[in-house]
Amino acid sequence: MDYELLKKLYDIEEFDGYTDEEIAELSEGFDEMPKALIEFWKTCGNTGKLFKSSNDPWLNLAYRRKYTWVKRDSTDYYFLLNENQGCFQIAIRRSDMGQDNPPVYVTQPSGGSYKEVGKAAPSITEFLMGMLLYEAALGGLPYPCEDILWYEPEDIAEIEKILTKYPYHVENWYSDRIDFYTLSGNDVMFIMKGDTPNGTYSANSQEALDRLNELIGSYGDY
Secondary structure, eight states, rough: OOOOHHHHTTTOOOOOOOOOOHHHTTTTTOSOOOOOHHHHHHHHHHHHHTTTOOSSSBBHHHHHHHHHHHHHHHHEEEEEOOOOSSEHHHHHEEGGGGGGSEEEEEEEETTTEEEEEEESSHHHHHHHHHHHHHIIIIISSSSSSOOOOEEEOOOOOOOOHSSEEEEEESSSSSSSSEEEEHHHHSEEEEEEEESOEEEEEEEEHHHHHHHHHHHTTSBBBB
8 A cells, every 4th residue: 555645645644543443343244354454444444534525435434334234245245335326346255355465346236146247456455546546536635627528549648648657447447447647646637448438637736736737638528
């Protein structure tokens, strides 16, 4: 996890994590928990800025206490994120919970159980970083673009000459793959790759947003 990147982007001075008792509650029903997930929850599980504007809710402690379906359905998977309409979830296979940093999958409810749509990321840490960048770009920062833009391949090629591409991706979530970019670390852009590429961007200051608009604002259509 690149915690320093998240602190800078989300303008966080100090993270607030879960206690050992809260981690034990999050682990109910599972004999093992991946070390990477425990580290993440202990480091920043209670950090409001990271989760306050999620388009798709994280299955954190507050969510698990409120919604009973999580315990009821956690037979084959440990759920991390719920699509806002409940049509898809991101989860770890129960059989992988003993790994330090296992892959995560997009699942879909199907006849009382869950089927896998595809792999979301090859590790928990890559998924967490990718999803937190996605949510920041989508409006988790105070200065958003406020529009979804549709890009041609030549638009993306030009954008990739200007911005730095992060080494994180989320796959099979609303698109074939979501890629992430930045100019200064105080801003982030996502582009969903597929038949109709689209994306948007946000920044943590007006100055950073203005600079992005100046450099890439002419690319894409509304």
